[in-house]
Amino acid sequence: MMNNRAEFPLSEIGRPPLEPAALSALLREALALRGLSPERAGPTDWYRAAGDALRRHLAPGWQRADAAPGKRVAYLSMEFLMGRMLGDLALNLSMTQALDAALGEFGVSLDTVTAQEPDAALGNGGLGRLAACFLDSLSTVNCPATGYGLRYEHGLFAQGWEAGRQTERPETWLDQPQPLMVEGRAAAVPVGFGGQVTERGGRRVWQPAERLIARAHDMPVAGWGGAWVNTLRLWEPRAVAGFDLPRFSAGDHVAASGGDSFARALGRVLYPDDTTQAGQELRLRQEYLLCAASLADILARVKAAGHAPLDMAALWAVQLNDTHPALAAPELVRLLVDGEGLSFDAAMEVTQQSLNYTNHTLMPEALESWSTWSMGRLLPRHMEIVEQIDDWHATRHPRRPASTALVAQDRVRMGNLAFVASGRVNGVSALHTGLMRRTVFADLDRLHPDRIVNQTNGITPRRWIASANPPLAALLTDALGDGWQSDLERLSGLEAHLDDAGFLDRIGAVKQTAKDRCAGWLAGQGLRVDPQAMFDVQVKRIHEYKRQLMNLLHAVALWQDLREGRGPDHPRVKVFGGKAAPGYAMAKSIIRLIHDVAQVVNADPLTRDRLQIVYPANYNVSMAEVLIPAADLSEQISTAGTEASGTGNMKFGLNGALTLGTLDGANVEMREHVGAENFFLFGMTAEEALARAAVPDHARSAIGQSAALRDVLQLIAEGRFSPDEPDRHHAIVDMMWNHDPYLCASDYESYATAQRQVEAAYADPARWRRMSALNTARLGYFSSDRTIRGYMAEIWGIAPNG
Numbered sequence: 001m002m003n004n005r006a007e008f009p010l011s012e013i014g015r016p017p018l019e020p021a022a023l024s025a026l027l028r029e030a031l032a033l034r035g036l037s038p039e040r041a042g043p044t045d046w047y048r049a050a051g052d053a054l055r056r057h058l059a060p061g062w063q064r065a066d067a068a069p070g071k072r073v074a075y076l077s078m079e080f081l082m083g084r085m086l087g088d089l090a091l092n093l094s095m096t097q098a099l100d101a102a103l104g105e106f107g108v109s110l111d112t113v114t115a116q117e118p119d120a121a122l123g124n125g126g127l128g129r130l131a132a133c134f135l136d137s138l139s140t141v142n143c144p145a146t147g148y149g150l151r152y153e154h155g156l157f158a159q160g161w162e163a164g165r166q167t168e169r170p171e172t173w174l175d176q177p178q179p180l181m182v183e184g185r186a187a188a189v190p191v192g193f194g195g196q197v198t199e200r201g202g203r204r205v206w207q208p209a210e211r212l213i214a215r216a217h218d219m220p221v222a223g224w225g226g227a228w229v230n231t232l233r234l235w236e237p238r239a240v241a242g243f244d245l246p247r248f249s250a251g252d253h254v255a256a257s258g259g260d261s262f263a264r265a266l267g268r269v270l271y272p273d274d275t276t277q278a279g280q281e282l283r284l285r286q287e288y289l290l291c292a293a294s295l296a297d298i299l300a301r302v303k304a305a306g307h308a309p310l311d312m313a314a315l316w317a318v319q320l321n322d323t324h325p326a327l328a329a330p331e332l333v334r335l336l337v338d339g340e341g342l343s344f345d346a347a348m349e350v351t352q353q354s355l356n357y358t359n360h361t362l363m364p365e366a367l368e369s370w371s372t373w374s375m376g377r378l379l380p381r382h383m384e385i386v387e388q389i390d391d392w393h394a395t396r397h398p399r400r401p402a403s404t405a406l407v408a409q410d411r412v413r414m415g416n417l418a419f420v421a422s423g424r425v426n427g428v429s430a431l432h433t434g435l436m437r438r439t440v441f442a443d444l445d446r447l448h449p450d451r452i453v454n455q456t457n458g459i460t461p462r463r464w465i466a467s468a469n470p471p472l473a474a475l476l477t478d479a480l481g482d483g484w485q486s487d488l489e490r491l492s493g494l495e496a497h498l499d500d501a502g503f504l505d506r507i508g509a510v511k512q513t514a515k516d517r518c519a520g521w522l523a524g525q526g527l528r529v530d531p532q533a534m535f536d537v538q539v540k541r542i543h544e545y546k547r548q549l550m551n552l553l554h555a556v557a558l559w560q561d562l563r564e565g566r567g568p569d570h571p572r573v574k575v576f577g578g579k580a581a582p583g584y585a586m587a588k589s590i591i592r593l594i595h596d597v598a599q600v601v602n603a604d605p606l607t608r609d610r611l612q613i614v615y616p617a618n619y620n621v622s623m624a625e626v627l628i629p630a631a632d633l634s635e636q637i638s639t640a641g642t643e644a645s646g647t648g649n650m651k652f653g654l655n656g657a658l659t660l661g662t663l664d665g666a667n668v669e670m671r672e673h674v675g676a677e678n679f680f681l682f683g684m685t686a687e688e689a690l691a692r693a694a695v696p697d698h699a700r701s702a703i704g705q706s707a708a709l710r711d712v713l714q715l716i717a718e719g720r721f722s723p724d725e726p727d728r729h730h731a732i733v734d735m736m737w738n739h740d741p742y743l744c745a746s747d748y749e750s751y752a753t754a755q756r757q758v759e760a761a762y763a764d765p766a767r768w769r770r771m772s773a774l775n776t777a778r779l780g781y782f783s784s785d786r787t788i789r790g791y792m793a794e795i796w797g798i799a800p801n802g
């Protein structure tokens, strides 16, 4: 259903950016409201004042976007990996310079002020960062939307090193004031757990045993130009009655706050892994909290606008980011049947027309399922409804294969639940969507042939180019004029400049500036690198399928080559970054090996001016903003068929890094856009990888055919990198010889060959610069604005606006 908001002209919403003088008045006022004067204000005070001033400025846009008529999007996600927000907000409001000038009047620099803000790390990696990029794009394309998530007290853990091992400290973003967060803009929502279901007057009645309330914390999300300001609404669980005063007065101080600590436990932590299923009841409670609070809020908004609950599907498109919010299906049915008196069939119709589901993984260990026992105990009414949905589906498809059942072997399959209850189901790259159709959802796809669609991921060019790489942004604006920031396909205009040697020199200078800055930042971490070296970067979560190990094995081989007088003349810095899930032993072993290899290689006087390996701790959005613009080479080397899309690959390519990658995820489409000659391809295809993994002894036979790999594994096995404990890396060596599930050995020679092609290309600076510029010029398609327009047209039925 299309609608249009012509009655709501955008020109009324946008506001011109403030002049520095007006902004400094707002800053003074913000300080004054806290009883401070500029003379007495410290960096944190200025950070709060700047946040308050920007919020004041965007207020009219926020008020009006909230009240805008027409269909809206609810983006439900357990993760939003936002990073810092102040600088990005100033940028989108076109007030970076004005803010810098206004602060300058008080002798304060914008950089100092933005550095006060902790990263909002409410996500693990790609899935959460996608949600953050989508919020920026939803506002930029003027699509009315609310992001719904949880306000975790501790985001993703802060990573540190201790003798080469990962340490995990709780992250404490809420210790800092949050000037961009506004509490209580919406009514708090009661949420129940446990208890029983009884029958009363022909109706099912759920009487939960425990209750808490979810309080809304809202963050404004201004799009490019600041014309449209959507909301990120994060729920905080709270005890209903606070605490038990009579009990407290009677001296039972701890038990008196029992309800409070139960509620707090729920909002305490983000689960630090999105690649395996966390079989924890607390996680199920968190997922339900998100769904229950968000849907109650949405239904309240439907009714407040004078509509019937039956109209919900015409007014809201609900997007489920992975299966984590799949309980939205039984919850919506419950609200409509038990609360509003609709029939089950009518409720199912509304549900299917409202919900849509994005799949992010095909890996069996990540596919969510919950035991019917846990779900039945914690959410008895929802368990009934899930079974009812399953029956409803079975009745409509009497010959459906067993694989399509929602409940099997005493478990609820959340992927099937999300699929069956949704109008559209999407994958996140062309390859991934194809594999979805052929593998996990093959049978459901046959029953519902039009349901699966593809929406290839994208990234926001505001944060990942304009804000992270100002010199590149200035060059783009010089060459193309303003406007590329919200119309990224304009980057193709760069191709007209590629025969201009002066332009390519500037491309080179922009990259060198970013590398100098990055080298300075690394030096601040105690890591010294040569800023003239090739920056070869692999930053992402540490996971076997992403194959950081293969990259490291190649680094060892390169070191050997250099020691023996072979290998490239040009120095190279290998940068690793990323966190391992705390319970993921093999990932932690790989981290330890990277450190051990780095220590030996970096200390070798024969090679240390030509090869360095660094691994700065605590990869997060802010670190990505420093590293990505500086990269010459982007390592996107996952086993084909394992990475659904990747979005790091897009950030790197747009910032002029060349990709060394497999035919996996969105790499496939990136290569089509940049042209095969500007992409370093290696490795098996997804089909070949599948076949290869089924060959008995594939690892052993591949190692047998690669002398270089054999030598590298031998060095590790004999303790060359861990002389104090020669056997330390035994588990990795053993895994490589005997299991190698992600085919590092089988792809190794192909990878090493591609690395030699990289060296040859890098030896010709003019050629490299041209290839680099072509990457920026040809990847405009990978803007998340394009992705969001795709969702609007093909999933949500929302017409473009403005």
Ligand SMILES: *Cc1c(COP(=O)(O)O)cnc(C)c1O
Pocket (backbone or CB within 6 Å): 124, 125, 126, 127, 129, 539, 540, 541, 619, 620, 621, 624, 645, 646, 647, 648, 649, 651
């Ligand atoms: C983009 C991003 C990711 C995702 O990277 P991939 O290489 O696609 O896995 C993870 N973490 C952070 C901080 C990011 O910015």
